[in-house]
Amino acid sequence: MFKIVEKRILNDSMTLMAVEAPYIAKKAKAGQFIILRVNEFGERIPLTVADYDREKGTVTIIYQKVGKTTLMLDQLNEGDAILDFIGPLGKATELEGYKNVAVVGGGAGCAIAYPQAKALHGMGAKVDMIAGFRSKDIIILEEEMKAVSDRLIITTDDGSNGNKGFVTDALRKCIEEGAKYDLVIAIGPLVMMRAICNLTKEYNIKTLISMNPIMIDGTGMCGGCRLTVGGKTKFACVDGPDFDGHEVDFDEAIKRSKTYFDLEKEATREYNCRLMEGAKNA
Amino acid sequence: MPNMSPVKTPMPEQEPNVRNKNFEEVALGYTDEMAAEEAKRCLNCKNKPCVSGCPVGVRIPEFIQRVAEGDMEGAYQIIKTTNSLPAVCGRVCPQESQCEQKCVRGIKGEPVGIGRLERYVADWHMKHGAPEEFDVKPNGHKVAVIGAGPAGLTCAGDLAAMGYSVTVYEALHTAGGVLMYGIPQFRLPKEIVQKEIDALKEKGVKIKTDMVMGKVLSVDELFEMGFEAVFIGTGAGLPNFMNIPGEGLIGTYSANEFLTRVNLMKAYLDEYDTPIIRPKNVAVVGGGNVAMDAARTAKRLGAENVYIIYRRAEEQMPARKEEIHHAKEEGIIFKLLCNPIAIHGDDDGRVKAIECVEMELGEPDASGRRRPIAKEGSNFEIPVDSVVMAIGNSPNPLIRSTTEGLEANSHGCIVVDDTTMATTREGVYAAGDAVSGAATVILAMGGGKEAARSIDKYIQSKHSK
Ligand SMILES: Cc1cc2nc3c(=O)[nH]c(=O)nc-3n(C[C@H](O)[C@H](O)[C@H](O)COP(=O)(O)OP(=O)(O)OC[C@H]3O[C@@H](n4cnc5c(N)ncnc54)[C@H](O)[C@@H]3O)c2cc1C
Ligand SMILES: Cc1cc2nc3c(=O)[nH]c(=O)nc-3n(C[C@H](O)[C@H](O)[C@H](O)COP(=O)(O)OP(=O)(O)OC[C@H]3O[C@@H](n4cnc5c(N)ncnc54)[C@H](O)[C@@H]3O)c2cc1C
Ligand code: SF4
Ligand code: SF4
Ligand code: FES
Numbered sequence: 190m191f192k193i194v195e196k197r198i199l200n201d202s203m204t205l206m207a208v209e210a211p212y213i214a215k216k217a218k219a220g221q222f223i224i225l226r227v228n229e230f231g232e233r234i235p236l237t238v239a240d241y242d243r244e245k246g247t248v249t250i251i252y253q254k255v256g257k258t259t260l261m262l263d264q265l266n267e268g269d270a271i272l273d274f275i276g277p278l279g280k281a282t283e284l285e286g287y288k289n290v291a292v293v294g295g296g297a298g299c300a301i302a303y304p305q306a307k308a309l310h311g312m313g314a315k316v317d318m319i320a321g322f323r324s325k326d327i328i329i330l331e332e333e334m335k336a337v338s339d340r341l342i343i344t345t346d347d348g349s350n351g352n353k354g355f356v357t358d359a360l361r362k363c364i365e366e367g368a369k370y371d372l373v374i375a376i377g378p379l380v381m382m383r384a385i386c387n388l389t390k391e392y393n394i395k396t397l398i399s400m401n402p403i404m405i406d407g408t409g410m411c412g413g414c415r416l417t418v419g420g421k422t423k424f425a426c427v428d429g430p431d432f433d434g435h436e437v438d439f440d441e442a443i444k445r446s447k448t449y450f451d452l453e454k455e456a457t458r459e460y461n462c463r464l465m466e467g468a469k470n471a
Numbered sequence: 472m473p474n475m476s477p478v479k480t481p482m483p484e485q486e487p488n489v490r491n492k493n494f495e496e497v498a499l500g501y502t503d504e505m506a507a508e509e510a511k512r513c514l515n516c517k518n519k520p521c522v523s524g525c526p527v528g529v530r531i532p533e534f535i536q537r538v539a540e541g542d543m544e545g546a547y548q549i550i551k552t553t554n555s556l557p558a559v560c561g562r563v564c565p566q567e568s569q570c571e572q573k574c575v576r577g578i579k580g581e582p583v584g585i586g587r588l589e590r591y592v593a594d595w596h597m598k599h600g601a602p603e604e605f606d607v608k609p610n611g612h613k614v615a616v617i618g619a620g621p622a623g624l625t626c627a628g629d630l631a632a633m634g635y636s637v638t639v640y641e642a643l644h645t646a647g648g649v650l651m652y653g654i655p656q657f658r659l660p661k662e663i664v665q666k667e668i669d670a671l672k673e674k675g676v677k678i679k680t681d682m683v684m685g686k687v688l689s690v691d692e693l694f695e696m697g698f699e700a701v702f703i704g705t706g707a708g709l710p711n712f713m714n715i716p717g718e719g720l721i722g723t724y725s726a727n728e729f730l731t732r733v734n735l736m737k738a739y740l741d742e743y744d745t746p747i748i749r750p751k752n753v754a755v756v757g758g759g760n761v762a763m764d765a766a767r768t769a770k771r772l773g774a775e776n777v778y779i780i781y782r783r784a785e786e787q788m789p790a791r792k793e794e795i796h797h798a799k800e801e802g803i804i805f806k807l808l809c810n811p812i813a814i815h816g817d818d819d820g821r822v823k824a825i826e827c828v829e830m831e832l833g834e835p836d837a838s839g840r841r842r843p844i845a846k847e848g849s850n851f852e853i854p855v856d857s858v859v860m861a862i863g864n865s866p867n868p869l870i871r872s873t874t875e876g877l878e879a880n881s882h883g884c885i886v887v888d889d890t891t892m893a894t895t896r897e898g899v900y901a902a903g904d905a906v907s908g909a910a911t912v913i914l915a916m917g918g919g920k921e922a923a924r925s926i927d928k929y930i931q932s933k934h935s936k
Pocket of ligand 2: 683
């Protein structure tokens with residue numbers, strides 16, 4: 190069992206948790222992830238290591254409540270424990286040698302992009318961070334992102350923060366204004382990552398993306414996380430999760446991500462009903 | 472007087488059309504009377520040919536004599552001296568190519584049902600046997616075992632019995648390896664595997680799950696932590712694909728994923744959250760135990776038509792004969808001498824058909840089996856909504872790639888000395904599928920036993936210097 194030592198609500202749909210996992214905290218690097226299982230009947234879901242404290246032995250995760258498992262996780266509080274917490278999995282992002290990087294995050298993807306920006310910043314690279322959200326009230330990690338970037342640009346789809354637009358618009362503007370990036374890191378929904386990759390292809394800038402296919406074991410055993418990258422089959426859990434965005438077959442990945450769409454929607458609906466029943470009876 | 476019946480005492484089984492809709496065990500096991508009757512078919516041969524067919528040398532005629540005498544506990548103790556998982560082996564060993572193949576009764580009829588008797592004895596012990604007394608003096612030495620499959624568990628058990636303090640590190644949330652995540656409930660009930668694991672814990676073996684070794688701890692770190700030797704039993708869990716068009720379509724599974732969702736993650740039980748596609752028409756590609764298990768599982772999930780697609784003929788199928796027989800009884804359709812060349816999907820990216828070519832057998836290849844050759848222009852399609860690839864697994868590279876000085880061959884199998892199981896790295900031993908590539912439970916166990924002996928020798932000699 191893995192104890193939750195901190196729980197912080199970031200916005201209506203996103204929560205941060207610091208979890209006691211000393212072995213993982215000792216080894217984790219930016220770009221890696223963990224897999225957790227809330228209870229005996231639960232699914233195994235992957236979440237990025239958003240931060241870690243090697244001394245305290247804690248690992249921080251940030252999750253968006255999108256379905257049954259993340260809703261169930263959200264029912265737990267400080268002092269409670271998670272049944273299984275496995276990691277660090279995947280390859281660490283290779284950040285060595287880059288001097289001028291744009292880190293682009295979309296919504297919950299900002300939680301995954303943040304540790305990369307932090308690591309790059311720590312290595313002395315110049316970091317522009319571009320973070321996109323639907324609207325102002327769901328902006329997360331603003332202070333944290335500001336602290337690790339030379340420039341932070343936050344866009345909102347509805348313009349409620351005074352900067353309307355998509356992250357692609359912001360990135361294009363930076364590039365046209367003369368930023369000479371040797372790397373772009375893009376993390377967020379698949380369609381957003383695809384849009385960024387199409388843009389950076391025009392300018393021939395190397396682009397790393399973090400893929401999030403459906404996973405079970407995270408050790409290369411099930412092959413469920415496979416993707417086509419540069420025409421070859423790759424397992425995201427051991428060969429990734431980072432890949433060269435210009436090589437990834439997005440169409441296939443987007444289709445595969447919908448494999449259990451109906452089953453998940455139904456499970457989430459049922460679970461929400463039960464939560465409401467519980468609230469009514471309490 | 473021995474029982475001279477030319478056939479084995481039949482084992483009661485669930486009816487094919489009943490069992491192909493549930494996950495309960497197919498073969499129900501002998502009653503006391505049936506076991507006594509079958510035991511009397513053994514001639515207690517002086518030269519014991521059967522024993523030479525068993526990879527761990529179970530003292531077969533001796534235990535069968537005890538069964539005939541009604542001394543089940545005595546029989547169990549005899550088996551236990553060489554086989555630490557008899558309830559498992561009695562169920563899943565390919566007896567027809569091992570112990571029973573060598574049995575003299577097989578010359579003029581069916582061999583003695585050695586596996587069935589072994590299973591009977593082990594089940595009897597689980598129900599009626601006294602809990603094992605365990606009183607071994609700790610010898611003060613620590614050994615780490617990586618992987619909790621049959622190889623690792625056997626090695627751990629043997630070392631614990633010699634007084635070692637053993638810690639097993641397992642990547643998944645459950646110990647047992649393929650016995651838990653691969654072989655289905657209807658062939659090997661998970662409760663039986665769990666009992667074996669609990670018995671190990673009682674012997675003092677510590678089992679740490681959720682530990683992906685090579686990631687969370689390296690072999691070098693284990694030595695720094697005070698372990699004097701390390702055993703690697705990480706199996707062959709990396710699924711192969713055919714690299715044909717369409718393997719990325721929704722509904723295409725590796726057998727590992729399909730079986731893991733059902734066995735380990737219990738997708739067949741409502742109270743578990745695990746999603747799985749419940750296909751109407753399924754093609755399972757392959758001809759081994761894994762393919763049979765996937766096909767029979769798909770049937771139990773409610774599939775109407777389940778096809779096994781295999782590129783050679785039935786005689787060449789590597790699966791146990793009993794599994795092939797059971798699969799046919801349950802209505803699995805065999806498409807032999809067929810090879811898939813593409814999987815086709817609809818606009819949403821979901822599988823809608825598998826395209827195959829017919830094959831014919833040519834000259835024998837390196838493995839001695841006649842090589843299948845495609846017949847020009849024989850393409851045909853089978854409409855399916857799911858395809859399960861069961862064409863073999865390779866060793867997982869996680870440990871290899873993070874341990875310096877550990878040699879592997881071109882297939883990714885860890886190189887060991889055949890007799891001692893010592894790897895190319897001092898103090899590190901390995902056995903099971905990680906060494907041999909996908910093989911059998913009993914071979915993995917045998918290797919684990921051998922390694923335990925070698926580890927003991929290694930540590931003792933280090934300290935007597
Ligand atoms: C390497 C990696 C890192 C990730 N990091 C984060 C993170 O830091 N924060 C975060 O909020 N989310 C992250 N995700 C996504 C997260 O795993 C899913 O949101 C989560 O599994 C949803 O589960 P659910 O039961 O709540 O929702 P469901 O209703 O089951 O599913 C909702 C969505 O999640 C996807 N999903 C479902 N099960 C899995 C699974 N086992 N593996 C992957 N995706 C799945 C579905 O395709 C669907 O799009 C990451 C995914 C991967 C692969
Ligand atoms: C579906 C199926 C059906 C089969 N049917 C039969 C049968 O009927 N009869 C028969 O004799 N054989 C059968 N086999 C083969 C048999 O199961 C294997 O040969 C046997 O399990 C090998 O044992 P092992 O201990 O070497 O490896 P495994 O059983 O594979 O166990 C290895 C363990 O190591 C763990 N591991 C891997 N990497 C790491 C890591 N880095 N850190 C920590 N832990 C790790 C794995 O999670 C796993 O638990 C079948 C196999 C399958 C897949
Ligand atoms: S362990 Fe397997 S091969 Fe050996 S006697 Fe038992 S069933 Fe036969
Ligand atoms: S060969 Fe057959 S008959 Fe002879 S001892 Fe072995 S099991 Fe009995
Ligand atoms: S999650 Fe199973 S192989 Fe990647």
